[in-house]
Amino acid sequence: VLPRWLRNLRQRRELERDLDAELAAHRDLLIDEHIKAGATFASARRAAQLEMGGLEVVKDGVRDVRASASLESWLRDVRYGLRQLRRAPLFAASVAITIGLGLGVFGSAFTILNAYVLRPVDLPNPYQLYALNWDTATERRHRFSLVDFEALRDNAPFFSGLIAEEEAPVMQDGNPAIGLLVTGNYFQVLGARAAMGRLLAPNDAIPAGGGAVVLSHAEWRSHYGADPTIIGREIVLGQQHVTVVGVAEPGFGLAGEELINFWAPLTMARAFKAADVWSDRDKPSLLVVARMREGSTKRQVRAWFDVWLRQRFPSSSESAPVAVYVESRATHIPLTGPIVTLLSLLVLAFALVLLIACANVTNLMLARAFGRQQEIAIRLSLGASRVRIVRQLLIESLTLAIPAAAVGLALVTVTVRVFPLFIVDTFPEGFGPVEQVMQPLDLDARVMAVLFVTALTSAVLVGLTPAVRLARANLVSASKGEGSLSGGGSRLRKGLVALQIGACVLFLVCATSLIDVSMRMANANTGLSYEHVLEALVAPPQLRAKVADRLRSDPAIERVAAVWRAPLSGPMSPIGVVASHTRIEQIAGFLVVSPDYFSLFGIRIVRGRPFTALEGDEGAAVALVSEATAHVLWPGLDPIDQTLDLVPARVRVSTGRRRPTYSSVRVIGVTSDVVSGMPADGFDKTCIYFATSVRSSDDLTMLVRGGADMTALKASVTAAVNAIEPDAPFQSIPIRTFVSGLLWIFQAFSAAASFLGVIGLLLAFSGTYAVVAFLVTRRTREFGVRLALGASPVRIVVAILAETLRTAVLGIGVGLMIAAALARIFIDTIPIIPKFSVLPYLVATAVVVMAAATAALIPSLRTARIDPSRALRVE
């Protein structure tokens, strides 16, 4: 049996017909009564009608007591709303498309955010996984030694499992591959599943290693052609013969481990030439991830771990903690403070598009509401309550949410398909396997829920103000068509226009700033001839020295040099110096380079001389400075043989940056100015070169200069490495690839910002246009009077323009201020963002002012065509 309300709803028509018949019969009975009492038919009918009262009122009363009453009245409102929209299809379409655009932009951003940041890794109870580590006074993210790990494992109350791991870079057929050496319980604790074969188990981690490895899905596909018979096969990794026991599921890997090619037991550390924790049990080389026991909290774990560390490493110990980290490994991008700030800003930017789309539509709705005052006034005077009117108008805008959400969803679907293709297509070749880091973009329940909720919120947002304003309408003036919407309404309208213009300026400043940076990067004259230079990372210093010697004897190789960190790969490291003689104190950029660095990059020695080989080998206390530096430190003086005192580092060195240990150095030469930091930053304001050599035992990047053919150059390096130590792991990348990779990041962000900028501009333009057009129509009469009184059309147009620009200036002012504030935040959080430049602000302002003026000019020109005699008759 159906519930009564549902039955009533289904039989709505019959119920209505039945009610009509019942009331008609009632009236006929009344007439009969009156005729029986002696009345004529006509007067009997009149009397009956009088006694019946308003038929609709009676029917409404009956409808109200039906079990489906409230539902039916909602349905009636929906039908009424749909009818209203069908009557104004252009209006409905422009509202749906505008909000849909905003929803699409915001929804796309959220889908990407969801895939990369919010969606956890595909493991059971991912939110129980935490990485544990700490900073010491001298080292960031200190690692565990095997002894530390075992002590932690045997003593941990809050964990259901603890795993340790370390990376093992190896060569595989001449290409670098990264293995992760893990404790035997690794896959069990994570709860991972195998795509094929099996994963590693505790009994694989037997002493000296059993030789079992698990391949990543990507490795299996790209390197072994997705060979289904791979399980049980013996392969060679580095120089180690191992057996493939399984293939991990696609996409398996914790944050930061997406590029791992294979997993092997930690007991094989020596075989893979990784840090051997078994022979040196105190060597801190292990990363530790814990699975928290059910019911434990992060706070408990943190507190316990803090105490444990402090007991194990008292403040006298070198490993004493200065900061303790318990960081979730549930998501691919760990949600740390700065990342959350940046992501919130990005999401806000996309939400702002939706907001200005709503502002745009609100103005449309307000304009339409103005035209509907009479209709609403009639309904009010017929007894509709104001709450009911608001409800009905809100339902009307909610019916718009459906097509708007459809447009939004369509746009998101397009993004989901196009975004990954776009990334893969434009990503510079050789910069890295971007496909493996990319997460699948799914329209999962969370995305759909957010889309749904934002669509509803937007609909209410755009509908509420006009609805409330309409329902508040004064009956008398409204039914005469005189607006009660004019006064406060125009302030609101202007505010909404200012919001759109402000957001537009904000987007355009971001877009032009990023384009500016990208262009400067793309066309940067760095002063370095880096096109033929390959950066090679050969980790063991002895091996590197031998490789360098061998390369020097290769006729295809022009130059070999070394540097702490390659130029153009990020901002230069800073160091505080005090100049002799002038006592000028300066934070200067510095590089630590081998003697051949200058000739390798074609950096001219303007005065003095470069380092000698001996100075390089000894790391002698001598330095070269760039011309600009000489200018800053010794204006008008000869820098040669001046000395530089190095300001000691401040207490905490936990930034992980290395710095030279001299207390003072003698300047022996001056170089031409080049770009050593970010390509967009331009020539170094200051640059001090300290001496090192390829044979130094420090961590060094080797730079190799050869012909134009980078593949050949790489082959030469590979040959040199293999001749000395076959299959020793090393990495190499042409500097130009690295530079184009950096450039790509900026270009990608420019593209995104430009996209927002164009949409912002479109919305601001159409928003301004619509409001001015509406005002012009509304004030036709006023303008007619003014024209009749002798005002010139030009003055009226100028007055409208001035009014629009006043609104625009307000929006632009706020927009510029927010842009400047944001620029600060970004510069402070991401070091690679170049410094403030004023040009983008000027360009953005000019574009927006022009757009606003044009948008206002087009409709206001219509006033010039007003015929005063006709205008005065406009109702």
Place this chain on the structure above:
Amino acid sequence: MARKTPLLQGTLDVLILRALATGELHGLGVSRRIEQMTKGAFVVKPGSLFPALHRLEEAVWLKSFWDASENNRRAKYYRLTKAGSQQLDEETAEWNRIALAMSRALEG
């Protein structure tokens, strides 16, 4: 759509149930019967009569059906259901209790 006070609404409902206690009636019949029962004190207008009839029908206290009227017109008739007469008994008792209490209070 103005709501009646609960007391009045209850009053009308009891009166309708009472009017139908002696036999089935159509809407106008109910209205006239109430006038007669209350000696003209209550004149029930269609605006309150029909919503009340339908409300009682929704509550399954009344059952409606179409039938020929006295002068051979078709009219919609209402009849008390079992639940309806139970309800009438309950409400009558309730009313009597209230009436007694009220008159005692006012006399006392």
